[in-house]
Amino acid sequence: MKPADLPKNEDERLSALKEYKILDTLPEEEYDAITKIASGICNTPIALISLVDKERQWFKSNHGLAAKQTHRELAFCAHSILQPDDLFIVNDATKDDRFHDNPLTTGNPNVIFYAGAPLNTSEGHAIGTLCVIDNKPKKLTKTQQEALKLLAKQTVSLLELRKRNQELNKVNDKVTKLNEQLNNFAYRLTHDLKSPVSGVNFLVEVLKEDYKSLFEKTGAEEYISLISGRMSYMSTLIDEILEYTKVNTEHIVYEDFNLKTLLDSIIKNIDFEDKIFLYSNNLDINIRSSKIGFVQVFQNLISNSRKFCDEDKVKLEVEFSKDETHYYFIYKDNGPGIKEEYWKKVFNMFETLENTNNENTGIGLATVQSIIKRLGGIVYTKNRDDLKKGASFHFSVAINEMNE
Known part of the structure; x- marks a missing residue:
C-alpha cells in the first residue's frame, strides 16, 4: 500500500476546507441527493462526498456506506486530490500497486473500483471528492464520467452557497447588534430630552398667559407663538422617535x-x-x-x-x-x-x-x-x-x- 503524498498547497487547502465549517455537521438532503444520483448514474452501490482533512477523510454524504470517516493514509480520495484537473479512476484496485493490499480493498467495504471527481474551490484548492465505489472491477462510460464531474461542480456550488450564507449571517448579526445599539441610544436620548422639552413647553405657556399684554405691546407675541410651535413639534418628534424605537425592540x-x-x-x-x-x-x-x-x-x-x-x-x-x-x-x-x-x-x-x-x-x-x-x-x-x-x-x- 502506498499512501498519497501531501499536495504542495496542503496548508492553504486545509485552510480553505475549514472556511466552509462543514466538517462533522449533520447529514443534509441536498448532499445526500447528489450521492444518490451519482450512484444511480454510475451504477455503483456506494457514492460518497469525501472531504480530506489533515489526518482523515470525512464523509459529508455516504450513500451505501455506514462509515462516516476513515484514516487519510487509507483514503483513495487522498490520491484523487493530487490531480484536481481530472477524474481519478482505479478500475481494479487488486491489480494496482498502490491499493492491492489496502485494508479498504482487502476488507470492508471491499473497494475494487473507484472513481473520484475532485471538489475544487474557486481558489483552486481540491478539498475532497465526489466518488463512486464498487466491489468488482468496472469502467465508466464517457457520459458517466462527465456526469460525475458535473455533480462534483454542483457539490462545490452547494458548499460555496453555504459559505456565503454563513458570511451573510455574520453580517446580519453585526447589523442587528448595531441596530439594537442605535435604537437603545435613540431611546435613551429622546427619553432624556422629553423632560426638559416638556419643561420649556410649560414655561412658554406660562409666559403666554401671564405676560400676554406685554408681548402684545412689544410685538413679541408672534415670536412666542413661533417658539411654542417649534417646541410642540419637538415634543411630537421625541414621542414618535420613542415609538419607533419601541417598535423595533419590543x-x-x-x-x-x-x-x-x-x-x-x-x-x-x-x-x-x-x-x-x-x-x-x-x-x-x-x-x-x-x-x-x-x-x-x-x-x-x-x-x-x-x-x-x-x-x-x-x-x-x-x-x-x-x-x-x-x-x-x-x-x-x-x-x-x-x-x-x-x-x-x-x-x-x-x-x-x-x-x-x-x-x-x-x-x-x-x-x-x-x-x-x-x-x-x-x-x-x-x-x-x-x-x-x-x-x-x-x-x-x-x-x-x-x-x-
Whole structure:
C-alpha cells in the first residue's frame, strides 16, 4: 500500500476546507441527493462526498456506506486530490500497486473500483471528492464520467452557497447588534430630552398667559407663538422617535381582537372634532396578531388622514381579506393623496412631502413600515382603484400558524 503524498498547497487547502465549517455537521438532503444520483448514474452501490482533512477523510454524504470517516493514509480520495484537473479512476484496485493490499480493498467495504471527481474551490484548492465505489472491477462510460464531474461542480456550488450564507449571517448579526445599539441610544436620548422639552413647553405657556399684554405691546407675541410651535413639534418628534424605537425592540405578543372594535376605539381617541367617518362594513371579525402593532399602524394612518385632510369630513375606507398565509388590508382616505414620485420615499425616516405642514415629522409611516415588516408583511401606496381623490395604502401581515 502506498499512501498519497501531501499536495504542495496542503496548508492553504486545509485552510480553505475549514472556511466552509462543514466538517462533522449533520447529514443534509441536498448532499445526500447528489450521492444518490451519482450512484444511480454510475451504477455503483456506494457514492460518497469525501472531504480530506489533515489526518482523515470525512464523509459529508455516504450513500451505501455506514462509515462516516476513515484514516487519510487509507483514503483513495487522498490520491484523487493530487490531480484536481481530472477524474481519478482505479478500475481494479487488486491489480494496482498502490491499493492491492489496502485494508479498504482487502476488507470492508471491499473497494475494487473507484472513481473520484475532485471538489475544487474557486481558489483552486481540491478539498475532497465526489466518488463512486464498487466491489468488482468496472469502467465508466464517457457520459458517466462527465456526469460525475458535473455533480462534483454542483457539490462545490452547494458548499460555496453555504459559505456565503454563513458570511451573510455574520453580517446580519453585526447589523442587528448595531441596530439594537442605535435604537437603545435613540431611546435613551429622546427619553432624556422629553423632560426638559416638556419643561420649556410649560414655561412658554406660562409666559403666554401671564405676560400676554406685554408681548402684545412689544410685538413679541408672534415670536412666542413661533417658539411654542417649534417646541410642540419637538415634543411630537421625541414621542414618535420613542415609538419607533419601541417598535423595533419590543417582543411581539399575539392575541385575539376584533378589527372593528379596534378601529372604532382609535377613532374615538383621536377624533376630537367629530370629523372622521369610517365607511367599511366587513370588519366585524376577530383575528389573531399583534394588537399593539395594529393599533400603532392604524393610529398613524388615521392621524395622518385627519392631519392632512383638506375636506370638512375625513372619510376612511378599510378593506380586509385573507388567504392561508396572510391578512390583507387596503386603507383609503379622501385627503390630498400622495404623488407617485413620493410613493417609496414616504416610508423613509424623516421624509416629508412638499405639501405638508410643519407638524409632520416624517416618522409615522416609517414606523408603520417597520411594524408591518416585523409582522411578516409589506406595505406600499398607490392610486385609489376607484380613481377618487385620496391616499391608498395596501399592506399585508403574515398569519402566525402557531397562534392562529
